[in-house]
Amino acid sequence: MFGVNGSGDTSGFGGLVRVGSSSGSSERPYGSYFDEIADDLERAYPEFNDAIEAVVVQNGELTLHVNREKLEDVARILRDNPKLQFEMCLGVSGVHYPDQTGRELHAVYPLLSMTHNRRLRLEVSVPDSDPHIPTLVEVWAGNNWHERETFDMFGIIFDGHAGLTRILMPDDWAGHPQRKDYPLGGIPVEFHGATVPAPSERRSYR
């Protein structure tokens, strides 16, 4: 609205350097208990190199980027192997990266091992044109609603889910609101003789 492009920052004041969010694998040693998790998973799962696309350590957290074909196998081993034992999955968080061609939709699973008091994150990325990820409800039953929510908000289809329907939006809603191409305030507000742009169109400081 005010013709701001880019960050709009002319002072150089907010001078933080951008780091890509998926800048490849981290180098070993990962630090903390992360090496142990990676080693234990590699020992327990011979197809480790096929299944794990990248191991990223960032902000003191370990993320395993998993190939969607192997997701269920990896999940079962993470849950059942006594050295790993991630008995709790804390849901699914979807993220839409329209710029990452071929892997626009991400599903992020935070895992928790109460036995070992450890955390781990699984991340699966799929293309927008083929948004299918196998369901993990069989492994962690509590993922049921979380997967429905991610389907509702991002349109990721969790194959094998017994009742993948909308959960927060009305059943007949069109579109998936958390996608980046879905505007905020998607229903235009109108006054007599004037139009009000959707909040997402009003101004930008980014």
Added chain:
Amino acid sequence: MSFDPYASSRETTEGRVYSVTGGDWDELSTEIGATKEERVVVNMGPQHPSTHGVLRLILELEGETVTEARCGIGYLHTGIEKNTEYRTWTQGVTYVTRMDYLAPIFNETAYCMSVEKLLGITDQIPERAQVIRVMMMELNRISSHMVCFGTGGLELGALTPIFFAFRDRETVLDIFEEVSGLRMNMAYIRPGGVAQDVPADAVSRIREACRDMRKSFKDNETLLVGNSIWMKRTKDVGYLDLAGCMTLGVTGPILRAAGMPWDLRKSQPYSGYENYNFDVITTDTSDAYGRFLVRLGELEQSLRIIEQCCDFLDKLNGAPVMVADKKIAWPAQLSVSADGMGNSLAHIREIMGESMEALIHHFKIVTEGFRVPAGQAYAAVESPRGETGVHTVSDGGTRPYRVHFREPSFNNLQSTAAMCEGGMIADVISAVASIDPVMGGVDR
């Protein structure tokens, strides 16, 4: 049949549908009794007074036995997660505080912790700010559990507990008002610290309130613990054992009532919880009564923590409550006056009358906000209902790229079917009350 606005019926492909919105139930039961149908599907809510908010329960009944229980949610979905993507990182606090509206401080703290993780300033948060956060969280835990007792009691037909509970909740909300200027949705915890220091005389007032509450908690305790009616309604009701909790991802009092001493404050301490003496309360009954006892026990532990916070606050008097980095810290020290919270007069005097640079700085950081390095982070706190986890993603901009809340209410409500199926319809109310879902958190 003549038209009755309170109990109409119509034929559908699924069978006859009756709408009952009050009035005489005898007529309805006579009419249903006349049909040959054994199986009745009752749609309870979302405006039913006993469903703990706008929760819709779809119950399939055979007689009074529930054979299938499903939840319909989403009636309070307001797109908070989407909205945060269009505001600065600091403004995000104002949105997330409205999710689980009974535990706003927990939402704020979890969100701020994840932002601080992305900024890499987790270690730089001043000690006094951490103590204030812990104190506010524990006060909030008390006020939240009070609503659980009060409304939970009401739903079961116990009308007295809510008077005691809301009296004590009022004490806590008064403290919130004095400290933050607001009683709910305070947006008090900010990335980097807290919005303003606690007023000078607040600490002694909080100590006094703790002493009072310790006495007044006894009212509900003597009223409900061992009360035969209360126990008949809650004992062995809403059973969910440890295995069920684990597979359904259930945390908080439900998990601790199944005998698991899992509390993030102890197991993965944050905000300096490792410096406080308190116990994790557990029972092993896995039922609604056990959950009630766990919550009751947690009240005393919260009081213990608050009193230790008061001691720390006395020691840290005058210490900063916001991170030292001026490129992240909110420039204005806010203050509470008669008409609520606002910029302090001293700050306005400086930016309007003394320093042009300070004015520019204030304008830039308030309107544009600060940048957060690209990446993702997950931070979790032990809220009154379990693990509140926040997954934030930044693309390096001044606004969140994605904020996702792992709401314990949302997750725990999934256990309704496991708790209720096979039981009596009256026990559904007990079970849902013992989950203590807050629909603002469930639907976000």
